[in-house]
Every structure is written in C-alpha cells, then in structure tokens.
Amino acid sequence: MADFMSRSVIFHLILFLQYLFLYTAEKKRVITTNIRNSKKKSKSARYLIEYIIYAKRGEMLQYRNFPSGDERYPILGFGCMRFPTLTEGSGIDRQRAEEMLDYALEKGVNYFDTAWPYHDGESEPFLGRFLEERKARNRVNIATKLPSWLIRRKEDPMSFFLQQLERLRTDHVDHYLLHSLNSHTWNHLIKVGIFDFLDEIQGRGHAKMVGFSFHDEYSLFREILESYPWDFCQIQYNFLDTDYQAGLRGLKLAASKKIGVVVSEPLRGGCITRQVPPEIMAIWNEGAAYSPAEWALRYVWDDSRIQVVLSGMRTLEEVEENIRIASEVRTGSLGEEDFERYIRVSRFYEQRQKALCSGCRYCMPCTQGVAIPEVLHFLNEACMFRNPEGTADLYHRTIREKKGAQLCISCKVCERSCPQHLPIADLMQEAVEVLG
Ligand code: SF4
C-alpha cells in the first residue's frame, strides 16, 4: 500500500513538473503578472492551484506570434462591442460583462479589442475602469481604433487618441488601428497626414503596434497594405467571405509581407449561427459533433496565417465555449471532407442570393454615385440569411448615405456594361425596399 502511495505521489509530481514546464513556456507573462499581483498566495501555491484547475479541465489556450514581435497572443481576442446590455439598446450590463471579462482573464485571454463608437462610446471607458479595478492593465493588450469617419482636420487624430487614453485609463495602447478604412476614409486620412500621426504615437511609445481595419475592395486593401510599414491589419474573414473584401487574397498578401492578421466577424455577425436552416444543419451533422459556431471558428483557427480571431461575445456561456474551442483547435487539423462541407454550406447560402453579381465592377462608375456592387452585396446578405434588419444596420452605417441605392434614378447606363445582364435598376429598387 505504502509502495503504491509513493509511486502515485511520484507519478503526480512528474506530471506536475511536466505541466509546470509547458505552462510556464506557454503563459509566462500571464503567470508572472498573476503572481506579482497576488498578495495572498505564494508562488508554489499559485502554480499548484492553476495546475489542478487547468489540468483537470484540459484547457490551454493556443498562442501565436505576430510577425513583427516576439510576444505571443492567445488566438482568441475579446471583442468589446457586444457586451450584454440591461435592456435592448441601453447601457452595458456591468455585472454580467465583468463576469465575462473576469472569466476570460482567468483563462489567459489577454487581447481586448474595443473602439471609440462601441456601445455608443461606453465600451472604452468600461474596459478602462475594469482593467484598473482588477489591476490588470499590465498583463493585457488593449486594441482600440481611430474613428476615421470623424476626422476633419490634421490635429483631430491626436485629439481622439488622447481622449481614448483617458477613457481607457492608460498611458499607451498596445494595438492602435485606423478604424473601418474604405476609399472615402482612406483618401481623407492621407490628406490630413495620417502617417505623421502614426509615426508620432509609435515613436513616442504611446502605441506599440499600428494597423488598420478594413471594409472595401481587395484592390484598395493592397494599396493600403503597401503604403505604410504596418504591424498588422484587421480583416473581416470567415468561410463565407473568402472572396469578399480583403478575403483570402488579402490574407495571403499580408502574410507574405509579414504583416500580422487579426480577423473579425468569424461568425459573420452571428448570421452563421442564427436560425440555421435544417438543410445546413444536416450538412454540419455529417461531420464531427460541432455547433455551427464551432465549425465557423475552427475554419479561421485552422489557418496559421491568422494570429488573433476576435469574437464579440454576448454571454458568459459564449466566452466559455469560445475558450474551450480555442484550447482544443490545432492548425491544419481540418481534413478534405471538412473543407468540402464548408463549400457545400457556402453554396447553399449563395443559392439564396438575389443577384449573381461577380463584383467585376464593369458597371462602375454609376452616373449618380451608387456603389452598385456593394449595394448588391448587402441585398444578397439580407436574402441569404433572411436577416434584413441586421444587414440594414451595417448598410446604413457604411455606405447608404453617400453611395446608397436610394440615389438610383433608373437611367440604366450601368446595365449596358454588366456581363451578367443583371437588371441593376430594378435591383436598386428592391434594395431600397429591403434595406431602407
Ligand atoms: S440605373 Fe441606377 S445604378 Fe445604374 S447607373 Fe443609373 S443611377 Fe446608377
């Protein structure tokens, strides 16, 4: 009996030492900061507790490097734009949101992505206060963004940036992005000397890495990517968007230039997971027993060219599920049959499209300035996911005002150039009815 006991102790000791080695290699910075911040627990007790918790649950977030730095980041980034709210459209439900953030911190999530307009301006101050109260600022990376569409004068970027530091209760931002670049915002930012601003905040150490988030055509993505020594870019990417905006070509280009890639909308704003048609569920169910959300996340995490995937989580359960998946996934673990399944699901959604627009842009420019391919994209989105409200919201925020379908006067000049022979003028009318 005594012999058995001593062998058991030695066995667990070896296991613990193995775990300790792996754990310290994987999460050195998080652990050391935890220990530094811990007043009550000794180092060894802290290691032991974390060993028991993590080993028991089998949870170990995967980490990756940005090409331009040595620091490792968990592949799951916390998107701070969809915190739970007290009632629909009201302020952040602080108690529930803090529970989610506490859980994520405890599990080693250390990339928090916010922006000036999220939660009507409440997200940055909320995150700043939370990190200050938890004394957690030094062990996390804050990513936030310049509201490009609000920039009028040369001095505006610095003015917003200083306000953001104040909101976030910090003296620096780890990842600073030009938010939501498109042809309009990009050209304007160039005019106000945005590169000087980026050089200044990075040169003074107020921003560790600079990048941009993007929502326009691939050609503009390439132009922007090649115009400045960016540390990283943030693109919308998921198994349905491989040919949309920056898409797979953009991902490859960024990787070839050793520019880091952060992915947003891995679930297409929830479209992939809400009201999933039975035909789609049948396809997913042919494979492993994953939820549609898990299939979508596994697709982006399978690609090692992506460093961080942002998930705008709404509930503690979503945080738990995403952390579990981010702990289990391994690069290149999807097989041929899995990729076949993604293609079949994409095709199913595509069949619901209203306009088989190839995005060739031969119809452009429109005589009235309508962004025809973009409008058709939003119309297709609304029909594919039977979700006109959600799609209309993004459409109104991005292109409607200056380039929307309501500007169309049915001159039909564009239709002469469309190789798909699309009834563009009629489709613009339909877009007005569906999207507003
Ligand atoms: S029909 Fe409408 S979308 Fe086409 S060129 Fe004329 S105004 Fe533009």
Ligand code: SF4
């Ligand atoms: S020419 Fe036709 S297919 Fe090409 S982008 Fe315009 S509407 Fe789409």
